[in-house]
Amino acid sequence: xxxxxxxxxxxxxxxxxxxxxxxxxxxxxxxxxxxxxxxxxxxxxxxxxxxxxxxxxxxxxxxxxxxxxxxxxxxxxxxxxxxxxxxxxxxxxxxxxxxxxxxxxxxxxxxxxxxxxxxxxxxxxxxxxxxxxxxxxxxxxxxxxxxxxxxxxxxxxxxxxxxxxxxxxxxxxxxxxxxxxxxxxxxxxxxxxxxxxxxxxxxxxxxxxxxxxxxxxxxxxxxxxxxxxxxxxxxxxxxxxxxxxxxxxxxxxxxxxxxxxxxxxxxxxxxxxxxxxxxxxxxxxxxxxxx
Amino acid sequence: xxxxxxxxxxxxxxxxxxxxxxxxxxxxxxxxxxxxxxxxxxxxxxxxxxxxxxxxxxxxxxxxxxxxxxxxxxxxxxxxxxxxxxxxxxxxxxxxxxxxxxxxxxxxxxxxxxxxxxxxxxxxxxxxxxxxxxxxxxxxxxxxxxxxxxxxxxxxxxxxxxxxxxxxxxxxxxxxxxxxxxxxxxxxxxxxxxxxxxxxxxxxxxxxxxxxxxxxxxxxxxxxxxxxxxxxxxxxxxxxxxxxxxxxxxxxxxxxxxxxxxxxxxxxxxxxxxxxxxxxxxxxxxxxxxx
Numbered sequence: 302x303x304x305x306x307x308x309x310x311x312x313x314x315x316x317x318x319x320x321x322x323x324x325x326x327x328x329x330x331x332x333x334x335x336x337x338x339x340x341x342x343x344x345x346x347x348x349x350x351x352x353x354x355x356x357x358x359x360x361x362x363x364x365x366x367x368x369x370x371x372x373x374x375x376x377x378x379x380x381x382x383x384x385x386x387x388x389x390x391x392x393x394x395x396x397x398x399x400x401x402x403x404x405x406x407x408x409x410x411x412x413x414x415x416x417x418x419x420x421x422x423x424x425x426x427x428x429x430x431x432x433x434x435x436x437x438x439x440x441x442x443x444x445x446x447x448x449x450x451x452x453x454x455x456x457x458x459x460x461x462x463x464x465x466x467x468x469x470x471x472x473x474x475x476x477x478x479x480x481x482x483x484x485x486x487x488x489x490x491x492x493x494x495x496x497x498x499x500x501x502x503x504x505x506x507x508x509x510x511x512x513x514x515x516x517x518x519x520x521x522x523x524x525x526x527x528x529x530x531x532x533x534x535x536x537x538x539x540x541x542x543x544x545x546x547x548x549x550x551x552x553x554x555x556x557x558x559x560x561x562x563x564x565x566x567x568x569x570x571x572x573x574x575x576x577x578x579x580x581x582x583x584x585x586x587x588x589x590x591x592x
Numbered sequence: 593x594x595x596x597x598x599x600x601x602x603x604x605x606x607x608x609x610x611x612x613x614x615x616x617x618x619x620x621x622x623x624x625x626x627x628x629x630x631x632x633x634x635x636x637x638x639x640x641x642x643x644x645x646x647x648x649x650x651x652x653x654x655x656x657x658x659x660x661x662x663x664x665x666x667x668x669x670x671x672x673x674x675x676x677x678x679x680x681x682x683x684x685x686x687x688x689x690x691x692x693x694x695x696x697x698x699x700x701x702x703x704x705x706x707x708x709x710x711x712x713x714x715x716x717x718x719x720x721x722x723x724x725x726x727x728x729x730x731x732x733x734x735x736x737x738x739x740x741x742x743x744x745x746x747x748x749x750x751x752x753x754x755x756x757x758x759x760x761x762x763x764x765x766x767x768x769x770x771x772x773x774x775x776x777x778x779x780x781x782x783x784x785x786x787x788x789x790x791x792x793x794x795x796x797x798x799x800x801x802x803x804x805x806x807x808x809x810x811x812x813x814x815x816x817x818x819x820x821x822x823x824x825x826x827x828x829x830x831x832x833x834x835x836x837x838x839x840x841x842x843x844x845x846x847x848x849x850x851x852x853x854x855x856x857x858x859x860x861x862x863x864x865x866x867x868x869x870x871x872x873x874x875x876x877x878x879x880x881x882x883x
Contacts, residue, residue, distance in 0.1 A: 399786070422797070422800050422801055422802065423800060434796065434800040436796055436797070457800070459792065459795065459796035461789070461792055461793065461796065462787070462789075466786075469782070469783070469786040470788060470793050470796055473779040473782050473783050473786075473788070474779075474797040474800070474801075474802045475802070476775060476778050477775040477778075477779040477797060477804070478775070478801060478802040479775070480771050480772065480774045480775030481804055483771045483847075483848035484769070484772050484775075484848060485768065486848075487767050487768075487771065487846040487848050487849055488764040488767040488768040489764075490844055490846065491760070491763060491767055491839060491842075491844065491846070492760070492761075494839075494842040494844055495690070495760040495763075495764075495842065496760075497752055497753060497757060497760055497764070498752070498753075501750065501752055502752065502761050505725065505727055505748065505752060505761055506713070506725065506727070506761065506764060508748065509725040509748070510713055510714065510715065510765075510769060510806070510809075510822075511765045511766070511768040511772065511805070512804065513772055513803065513806075514801050514803045515801070515804075532801075544782070547782075548782060548785075551782075551785040551786065552785070553782065553785055554879045555782070555876070556774075557774035557777075557778050557848065557851060558778055560848060560851060
């Protein structure tokens with residue numbers, strides 16, 4: 302198929318490469334054109350704008366950072382949507398507000414384009430290996446058309462409902478993940494203060510009823526003070542901000558989410574945006590500085 | 593061996609039965625003598641007091657509820673410690689303050705008795721199946737002597753340090769577990785409010801980076817409004833109270849723990865002490881009532 306790809310950051314570059322290697326024709330666009338070089342070397346062509354990546358494509362994928370960028374590359378001037386042929390497919394893999402996904406789907410429908418919100422989880426490792434978890438919202442027809450392509454990117458591809466349902470599910474994922482990380486940080490702070498060997502504590506409790514992916518995978522990195530990012534604090538803070546504002550809109554009070562968001566925001570303000578989410582422990586170690 | 597067992601609640605009864613079935617001689621005591629009937633039917637003998645259960649025993653196990661009970665059955669009048677022969681072993685499987693474990697170990701040492709704090713995790717199911725996780729604190733000699741018996745009760749038996757280290761590790765377990773449960777509750781509240789199918793959301797996110805034992809095992813029960821206890825709120829509230837007071841003593845601020853403790857205390861005050869910990873969602877659904 303003839304595909305367009307917009308956004309080649311830490312994850313997008315791997316995802317685009319997987320589509321290319323599966324034999325699809327790929328036109329790729331990035332705000333920073335030099336980032337496209339590795340994909341061009343594998344046979345992709347460079348697009349000067351999102352619109353150019355979309356022209357004549359069977360499907361266009363977007364994987365960018367902030368909601369404003371999602372809006373700009375899809376709905377803005379020289380954006381992808383206006384250039385997509387009727388009957389084609391638009392898949393947004395970015396994490397963005399559910400209301401934006403609904404707006405995109407509605408604008409797409411008016412042009413006869415099928416839209417899917419399809420945010421992912423699994424980090425750069427999952428993106429490279431094609432083992433992402435992909436949470437989709439959109440029509441059955443959009444899902445049916447996108448599924449063979451999404452299965453090149455992820456090992457778990459779920460259809461959760463209409464437009465926005467993928468983004469809402471991603472919010473559930475982040476709400477869960479942030480409180481898990483609060484628990485990991487506090488348990489390891491306690492272990493350290495009590496003079497325990499934190500690695501042994503993780504081994505003793507990680508496989509039981511207190512276990513989580515976070516304690517078993519990020520816990521040891523916290524103990525080693527390894528804050529290299531699997532997933533960056535600046536992205537987590539953005540995601541939790543969306544989740545908080547959605548929760549507020551729906552009349553929910555989620556104090557665990559509010560706590561984690563406050564701690565991550567404080568870390569962001571103090572220059573830890575590019576650290577991994579496991580650096581949360583820094584904010585709990587020094588509650589005077591990080592408030 | 594000649595063993596004593598004190599405390600036959602939801603978990604203790606199963607643990608005692610496993611020692612009995614392994615061929616050990618068992619003298620059993622409970623505040624409520626009638627609760628011993630099933631063990632007597634399997635060949636145990638009834639002890640009228642903790643002291644009677646301890647007389648002439650090679651080892652005595654205690655598995656009771658509140659710290660005051662731990663203190664009473666071990667250190668109180670007609671308690672186990674004064675009746676234990678020098679050279680014997682005292683294993684407390686209750687969850688209790690680390691300082692109490694240290695006091696017990698010190699009193700035991702003065703009598704030539706080896707003491708181990710050995711709190712467990714895994715619920716009644718793990719107790720019956722012998723698959724508990726057992727977190728031990730005490731001397732190497734106490735650990736060496738207790739290990740063959742503990743392996744009849746648990747599939748993970750870890751020695752974390754000197755007296756109190758088992759209790760401290762159990763506190764880490766509960767600190768982790770309570771924030772995991774906050775995350776599960778808030779993610780499922782969000783999913784419901786957003787109109788998603790919560791079972792599908794759990795399947796979509798439970799196997800990835802947001803996954804936990806709690807979301808995969810207790811999440812579906814929350815969705816079904818099944819609040820039957822695997823582990824009761826009244827016990828969790830007690831444990832979190834100990835953890836909070838230890839954290840305070842060590843100069844730690846653990847806001848996630850404080851949040852979960854406040855929510856569980858409120859549920860306890862409103863009559864939910866015998867519900868399972870997954871009933872936490874009730875406190876987040878009605879933040880006006882549960883404050």
